Amino acid sequence: MAELGPVLEVLLGGLMSGVLYSLVALGFVLIFKASGVFNFAQGAMVLFAALSLVRLAEWLPFPLALLVTVLIMIAVAWTVERLVLRPLVGQHGLILFMATIGVTFFLDGFGQTIWGSNVYQLDLGIPSTPWFLFESLFPGGILVSPVDVFATVIAGSLVLALSIFFHGTRIGRALRAVADDHQAAQSVGIPLNQIWLIVWSTAGIVALVAGMAWGSKLGVQFSLSLVALKALPVLILGGLTSIPGAIVGGLVVGAGEKLAELYIGPLIGGGIEYWFAYVLALAVLLVRPQGLFGEKIIERV
Amino acid sequence: MIYRETGQFRTSYAEDQAIFRLRQDRAGIAVILAVAWIGIPLLADDYLLRAILVPFLILAVAAIGLNLLLGYCGQISLGTGAFMAIGAYAAYNLALRLPGLPLLLDFFLAGLVAAGIGVLFGLPSVRIKGLYLAVATLAAQFFADWAFLRVGWFTNYTPSGSVTAPPLDIFGWLIDTPLEKYWLCLAFACLTAILAKNLVRSRIGRSWMAIRDMDIAAEIIGIRPTTAKLSAFAVSSFVAGGAGVLWAFVHLGSWEPLAFSIDMSFRLLFMVIIGGMGSILGSFLGAAFITVLPIFLNQAPAMVGIQLSTAMVSHLEFMIFGALIVLFLIWEPHGLARLWQIGKEKMRLWPFPY
Numbered sequence: 173m174a175e176l177g178p179v180l181e182v183l184l185g186g187l188m189s190g191v192l193y194s195l196v197a198l199g200f201v202l203i204f205k206a207s208g209v210f211n212f213a214q215g216a217m218v219l220f221a222a223l224s225l226v227r228l229a230e231w232l233p234f235p236l237a238l239l240v241t242v243l244i245m246i247a248v249a250w251t252v253e254r255l256v257l258r259p260l261v262g263q264h265g266l267i268l269f270m271a272t273i274g275v276t277f278f279l280d281g282f283g284q285t286i287w288g289s290n291v292y293q294l295d296l297g298i299p300s301t302p303w304f305l306f307e308s309l310f311p312g313g314i315l316v317s318p319v320d321v322f323a324t325v326i327a328g329s330l331v332l333a334l335s336i337f338f339h340g341t342r343i344g345r346a347l348r349a350v351a352d353d354h355q356a357a358q359s360v361g362i363p364l365n366q367i368w369l370i371v372w373s374t375a376g377i378v379a380l381v382a383g384m385a386w387g388s389k390l391g392v393q394f395s396l397s398l399v400a401l402k403a404l405p406v407l408i409l410g411g412l413t414s415i416p417g418a419i420v421g422g423l424v425v426g427a428g429e430k431l432a433e434l435y436i437g438p439l440i441g442g443g444i445e446y447w448f449a450y451v452l453a454l455a456v457l458l459v460r461p462q463g464l465f466g467e468k469i470i471e472r473v
Numbered sequence: 474m475i476y477r478e479t480g481q482f483r484t485s486y487a488e489d490q491a492i493f494r495l496r497q498d499r500a501g502i503a504v505i506l507a508v509a510w511i512g513i514p515l516l517a518d519d520y521l522l523r524a525i526l527v528p529f530l531i532l533a534v535a536a537i538g539l540n541l542l543l544g545y546c547g548q549i550s551l552g553t554g555a556f557m558a559i560g561a562y563a564a565y566n567l568a569l570r571l572p573g574l575p576l577l578l579d580f581f582l583a584g585l586v587a588a589g590i591g592v593l594f595g596l597p598s599v600r601i602k603g604l605y606l607a608v609a610t611l612a613a614q615f616f617a618d619w620a621f622l623r624v625g626w627f628t629n630y631t632p633s634g635s636v637t638a639p640p641l642d643i644f645g646w647l648i649d650t651p652l653e654k655y656w657l658c659l660a661f662a663c664l665t666a667i668l669a670k671n672l673v674r675s676r677i678g679r680s681w682m683a684i685r686d687m688d689i690a691a692e693i694i695g696i697r698p699t700t701a702k703l704s705a706f707a708v709s710s711f712v713a714g715g716a717g718v719l720w721a722f723v724h725l726g727s728w729e730p731l732a733f734s735i736d737m738s739f740r741l742l743f744m745v746i747i748g749g750m751g752s753i754l755g756s757f758l759g760a761a762f763i764t765v766l767p768i769f770l771n772q773a774p775a776m777v778g779i780q781l782s783t784a785m786v787s788h789l790e791f792m793i794f795g796a797l798i799v800l801f802l803i804w805e806p807h808g809l810a811r812l813w814q815i816g817k818e819k820m821r822l823w824p825f826p827y
Contacts, residue, residue, distance in 0.1 A: 210604040254627070259803045265603050266549055267802055270746060270758050273739070274798030281791025289784055401615075401735075446619045451610035454597060457609060461601045 181315055182430050189325045190426020192389070194384035196403035198330070199375040199419040204412050205351040206371040208265060210258065210275065210456035212272040215400020216279035217376055221245055222383030222392045226294050240395060245376030248279070253368050280397055289394060294387040321400040323385035330381060331419055334374075338415075351413070405453035411466020420464065425449045476820040488541035492670055509659055514652055522651040525764060531719045534665045534761035536744040537753060538712030543742075544750035545673050546687030546705035548598050553713050554737035555617035558730065560587040560714025561721035562627050568639045569629055574642050583718050584711045591710020600686070614735050621730040637727035653731045654723050655657040656739030661719060662757075665712060669755050672708065681705050682751075743794060747801050758809040768792070 196218060203211040224244050228237035256271055276301050338344040349357040358364050386396055404424050410417025429448040437444050462468050476497050483489045494498045517526065539553045564583035567574060574582075594613040598606050621627050628636050641648040641657070648657055672678050680701045683691035692698050721728050740763060748759020767790055776783045781789070807812055820824070 210607075253489045256799050263806075266547070266824075269549070269604055269607065269808065271743070271799050271802045273742070274795045274802065276795065277739075277798070278792045278795030281788040281793075285785065285788045285792065289788065318627060351692075401611065404611065408605060408608050440624075443619060443623050447612065447615040450608070450615050454609055457597050457601055458603060461605065 179431075179434070182434055183427055184316060185320070186427035186430030187280075187423050188317075188324055188426070189430070190406075190423040191324045191419075192382070192385055192422075193399075193403050193406045193425055194419045194422025195323070195327050195330070195378065195385060196399055197406040197422055198327075198334070198415065199378040199382065200403060200407050201410075201412065201415055201418045202334075202375045202378065203371055205415075206347050207257070207350070207368050208268075208354075209272065210265065210269045210412070211375065212269060212400070213252070213275040213279055214375065214379060214403070215397045216276040216283070217245070217248065217379035217381045218386065218399060219392075219394065219397040220248065220279050220283040220383075221376065221380035222294065222387040222396055223283050223292070225380065225384065226292040226387065226392045227287045229294075241380055242377060246373045249372030249376045250369055253365070253372050257368065258365070276397070280394070284394065291391045291393040292387075294384065294392050309398035317389075318391050319385070323389075326381060326385060327419075330378065331415065334415060337374075343367075347371060353361055402449065405449035408453040408463055409449075409456050411463030413467050414463070417463060417465030425452065428452060476817065478821075490674075491545045492674075506663075510656075513696065514655065517655075519651045522655045523674055525768065527651070527655055527658050527724050528720075529760055529764045530655070530662040531716055531724055532741070532744065532764060533757045534662050534719065535713050535716035535741055536748065536756035536760045537665050537669050538709045538716060539741050540745050540748075540750065540752070541669060541673070541681075541712065542705050542709035543745055544704065544752065544755075545678060545685060545687075546709075548595070548702060548705060548711070549603065549607045550610040551607050551735070551742065552594065552613035552617075552740050553741045554733040554735060555614040556587045556591055556609075556710040556713040557717025557720060557737065558617050558621055558733035559590050559710075560584060560717035561733065562621055562636075563587065563714070564718040564722065565638065566627065566629075576641060580715060580718050584715045587714020588711035588716065591706045591713075592703050595703055595706030595710075596732040599699050600649040607655035611735075614738055618730055618734060619734075633729070635727055635729040638725075639743075641722060648723075658719060658723060661715070665715070666753055666757070669712070673753070677701075677704060685751075730810070741811075743798060745808075746798055747808055749808030750806070752807070752810035753810050754813065755810030758813070762809065763794075766790070 196214060199214040199217070200211060203209055203214075221241060223240045228240050232240065255274055257268070258266055260271055275464055320468055336344075337346060345366055346357070346362045347370070348360055349360070350364065354364065357367075371430075382399075383392070383396065386399055390396065402425075403422075405422040408419065408421075409424060410419070410421025429445045429452075432448045433443075433445050456463065476495075478495055481494075481496055483494065488494070493502055513522075513526065515587045528600065535557060537552060538556075539550060542548050542550050560583045563586035564579050567579050567582055568576075590613075594610060597609040601609065624632060630632055641654075643657075646653075648654055673681070680691070680696045681704075683696050684698060684701045685695070685703075688698055691701070717733065721732070725732060744759035746759070747762055748757070749755025770786055770790055770793070774786070801808055807814075
């Protein structure tokens with residue numbers, strides 16, 4: 173049994189990286205809820221947003237660069253909606269999923285073609301020296317990275333803003349209606365195309381936030397795109413249609429994989445962080461296919 | 474005018490059930506086989522054999538494996554690379570730990586190991602489907618990546634993590650020149666194609682297609698979804714595992730886990746989509762396309778006098794692959810194979826279309 177201090181430190185670090193997974197998972201959930209598309213390209217959008225921001229910030233003041241990046245992400249959303257989703261309306265979910273894999277590859281290639289493929293540093297002005305908490309309680313205290321704290325705060329406020337948006341505004345209500353039933357929503361006069369554009373843009377902005385958080389942690393580079401692969405088990409765990417699920421799933425995966433690395437890792441060779449989340453998700457799938465918070469899937473002929 | 478069934482009457486059930494019912498088709502396939510077995514070995518140089526044809530044939534086998542699962546049974550898999558890796562490492566370990574094992578038996582047993590693990594990771598498909606299944610198969614991919622990198626036993630504790638295949642010795646015939654390797658791969662590709670073609674025309678293949686088209690309806694007409702799905706996983710993983718052995722033993726010679734990463738899985742998925750889901754011919758067309766395109770992209774800009782950096786070429790490759798996937802899904806979801814079908818229909822009416 174390890175000391176309590178280091179365990180708490182690992183747990184806290186895990187929870188905070190879990191928040192980062194949640195940020196990516198959130199983008200998936202938004203789009204899946206509103207359009208039934210499992211958007212594999214979310215990771216590519218994270219990379220694209222982060223790359224755009226970093227390169228624009230090189231010759232624009234930061235707030236302006238941020239604004240332009242938001243516009244770029246809306247343009248990307250519009251293009252994807254117009255060129256990929258609209259021709260494929262009514263197709264099987266699997267076809268749409270594979271189409272978004274295509275979009276992933278395109279965006280990865282396109283982003284690196286126009287913005288370059290080096291590793292870029294994203295400086296958000298957050299101090300990089302770690303903080304030590306509770307030094308009076310534990311010897312040496314608990315080490316916390318300010319970037320993680322920043323990401324947690326951002327993720328928290330993002331979730332708050334999104335739930336207000338979904339439950340308190342007219343557009344939010346329309347979004348939920350579309351998520352429930354496309355045809356019924358359309359027949360009461362909700363413009364589907366507009367709604368999808370809004371959802372994809374929102375997901376693009378969420379991707380930008382995720383890209384900022386991950387980018388300042390890891391540097392902006394191609395591997396950001398792979399973060400999406402880490403977010404998939406989070407989704408499965410939390411349920412594809414639930415925003416709180418994405419958050420809780422992220423926390424469970426983040427904390428779980430760090431603790432598993434600490435306790436089980438040494439027994440079987442280490443590095444199990446790589447697949448722990450997936451095996452966890454697989455186990456959940458076998459017991460509860462809809463995830464922790466998802467809606468039960470009912471099918472009829 | 475030439476490609477027409479006029480005057481060819483099928484007078485027995487055997488003729489009616491033949492794979493190639495038209496004399497023209499039979500002639501065509503005979504020509505293709507003659508070129509593949511005799512013509513290419515006479516004409517092709519070592520580079521062509523080693524760098525293009527051998528990988529193409531092996532990837533075609535792997536694509537057939539994925540196509541059986543995705544195109545015929547409708548179960549998506551993003552873990553084909555993992556099953557190839559399992560086949561490759563199983564063959565390596567069997568050959569290492571059971572000296573004197575005949576090579577072909579080694580290949581076969583490795584395929585069985587891959588099939589077993591395929592069924593294990595296919596188990597979730599009984600309860601879940603579609604997108605959820607994609608994640609379950611990704612789990613197979615990540616787990617395999619990790620296991621072959623970190624668990625030393627699989628790689629016989631080689632410090633670098635890369636392992637080398639034993640010499641290819643089939644009943645005393647040592648396969649070491651590119652031409653012999655090509656023949657070996659061609660034999661496997663022909664065998665897989667025939668077996669797969671007949672499998673999908675049989676009861677089991679038809680039950681896969683019923684599951685693909687509508688699983689609940691299939692269950693109602695008496696098909697066991699569990700048996701159908703798991704058998705699809707087993708056969709698909711067996712073929713993928715076999716392709717993995719070929720890729721490792723014949724094409725690479727010595728390899729490390731990176732050779733079967735998620736890139737490989739995506740590449741195979743692209744082959745199936747572009748070639749044609751639910752088509753054996755499509756697996757070959759897709760494999761050819763995906764193998765040749767990067768080579769073409771590397772050489773074409775230089776031919777027209779544009780110099781591109783290698784990074785740029787790889788980014789362009791990403792973009793073109795991505796765009797092609799989307800375009801094919803929108804315009805021709807059944808891929809190149811369907812285009813060929815349409816061409817044949819047109820040929821029947823030529824030169825007097827109505």
